[in-house]
Amino acid sequence: MQYQSFLIKYAEIGTKGKNRYIFEDALMHQIRHHLQKVEGEFVIQKEQGRIYVNAKTDYDYDEVIDALKRVFGVTGICPMMQLEKCEYDELRKKVVDFVKVEHPEDGFSFKVHAKRADKHYPVTSDEINADLGHDILEANEGARVDVHHPDFVVYVEIRQKINVYTQVIKGAGGMPIGTNGKAMLLLSGGIDSPVAGYMIAKRGVMIEAVYFHAPPYTSDRAKQKVVDLAKLVARYSGSIKLHVINFTDIQLAIYEKCPHDELTIIMRRYMMRIAEMIAEKNDCIGLITGESIGQVASQTMFSLRTTDEVCNLPVYRPVIGFDKQEIVDLSEKIGTYETSILPYEDCCTIFVAKHPVTKPNLGAIKKSELRLSEIIDEMVEKAVNEEEVIWCS
Ligand code: ATP
Ligand code: MG
Numbered sequence: 001m002q003y004q005s006f007l008i009k010y011a012e013i014g015t016k017g018k019n020r021y022i023f024e025d026a027l028m029h030q031i032r033h034h035l036q037k038v039e040g041e042f043v044i045q046k047e048q049g050r051i052y053v054n055a056k057t058d059y060d061y062d063e064v065i066d067a068l069k070r071v072f073g074v075t076g077i078c079p080m081m082q083l084e085k086c087e088y089d090e091l092r093k094k095v096v097d098f099v100k101v102e103h104p105e106d107g108f109s110f111k112v113h114a115k116r117a118d119k120h121y122p123v124t125s126d127e128i129n130a131d132l133g134h135d136i137l138e139a140n141e142g143a144r145v146d147v148h149h150p151d152f153v154v155y156v157e158i159r160q161k162i163n164v165y166t167q168v169i170k171g172a173g174g175m176p177i178g179t180n181g182k183a184m185l186l187l188s189g190g191i192d193s194p195v196a197g198y199m200i201a202k203r204g205v206m207i208e209a210v211y212f213h214a215p216p217y218t219s220d221r222a223k224q225k226v227v228d229l230a231k232l233v234a235r236y237s238g239s240i241k242l243h244v245i246n247f248t249d250i251q252l253a254i255y256e257k258c259p260h261d262e263l264t265i266i267m268r269r270y271m272m273r274i275a276e277m278i279a280e281k282n283d284c285i286g287l288i289t290g291e292s293i294g295q296v297a298s299q300t301m302f303s304l305r306t307t308d309e310v311c312n313l314p315v316y317r318p319v320i321g322f323d324k325q326e327i328v329d330l331s332e333k334i335g336t337y338e339t340s341i342l343p344y345e346d347c348c349t350i351f352v353a354k355h356p357v358t359k360p361n362l363g364a365i366k367k368s369e370l371r372l373s374e375i376i377d378e379m380v381e382k383a384v385n386e387e388e389v390i391w392c393s
Contacts (some may be wrong), residue, residue: 002058002217006068007163008051009171026176026204027051028071033238034067040056046252047116047160049059052082058071065169070236073179073230074171074203078155083162088123091156091205096135099154102166107142109149110166113340114156114224121158128156160343175204177238182206183316184279186271187233189225189344191200192290192319194233194336195327199268200288201237208282209233209240210275212247217351217383230392232336239393243278246386247271250379251351259372260353268307270380276313277384286316306360 010027028044028051040059045052051331053068061079068077083091099110114128123131132154137143157163185197186211201207209227221391222242231238247270254266275287291299298307308315319327331337369376 003079007078034251072174072177080167086227109146174202180204184284246389
């Protein structure tokens with residue numbers, strides 16, 4: 001069946017009081033954005049507590065559902081029949097026909113849930129429930145009413161128009177992008193950082209990303225992998241402005257001048273410093289990383305404290321308490337896993353020490369960094385000024 005409309009359900013934004021329209025407008029904007037990539041023409045409309053997507057042309061059902069399922073803020077997608085107000089007898093007949101087409105199977109259980117928002121309609125919700133229950137039972141052999149655990153619910157909403165639907169497809173949840181500021185994601189080619197970006201975007205945060213590239217130690221293929229990951233996250237978050245920073249000279253300088261067991265920590269401190277500079281230039285009010293406590297030496301609580309110390313902006317680490325397997329599960333769910341496990345080297349793996357410190361001493365680290373003091377500011381400035389920007393969508 002080609003549905004002419006979809007009812008979009010949303011939860012959290014319903015609770016925002018006077019700000020509600022801001023959230024609803026952001027949600028409509030996001031729905032429009034996601035449907036732009038789908039063939040067909042759609043009109044998105046708002047009515048008291050409801051958002052509708054109306055199809056004006058033919059479209060591919062799976063494609064539309066797939067797009068709508070990636071819009072943060074949507075909790076449910078209901079393909080529906082929308083009717084102009086009509087005589088009650090006609091409504092009853094149309095609902096029975098609709099249910100027959102939607103559920104041709106034998107012996108289903110159901111219940112009717114009518115809601116009369118328009119109190120001028122001459123029949124009450126209870127009467128509609130009773131009458132339609134009766135009609136559907138009569139028209140479908142073996143059907144039965146089950147008010148506690150029905151196979152499906154027949155929803156009938158009497159509003160400006162009449163909405164009828166029996167399916168509620170689960171949406172992505174979260175909040176619409178654009179309702180919570182912008183943050184800078186440190187995006188590597190690994191499993192964790194794309195998941196971290198997804199999780200923060202899900203809270204309504206717009207995302208930009210920074211990738212530290214170290215040619216020729218890291219290849220173009222490694223960079224392409226990061227671009228591909230950004231595109232996969234962008235399927236949910238909307239376009240991502242990816243800043244590619246050439247990190248080679250800085251990394252070589254650290255390698256040359258600092259103790260090797262402190263390499264990773266010092267390198268990570270420079271990544272954070274640079275990420276913060278780019279964040280501030282681009283109006284981002286937070287940083288995001290894919291770190292998880294204890295996963296590797298640079299992610300012990302001691303190490304995290306040492307990397308945090310160089311940042312003024314808050315650092316969001318949404319997978320901080322996850323086990324690796326939990327992060328893997330999420331990356332599979334959002335579709336980044338297959339790309340993340342491609343075997344291209346990342347810049348951190350080339351310069352790693354055999355025995356990195358797990359309890360870095362902040363004083364010692366700062367002292368080691370002094371060895372870079374004559375050259376490092378200029379190198380950082382050069383790296384930031386010569387960034388390459390790639391829009392990923
Ligand atoms: P991931 O799976 O995200 O690569 P990881 O377990 O490999 O994480 P690390 O390499 O220690 O962990 O990196 C920790 C975090 O630092 C990453 O999640 C990412 O946010 C950031 N990061 C690491 N390398 C880079 C890089 N080359 N460019 C940008 N960010 C990076
Ligand atoms: Mg990594």
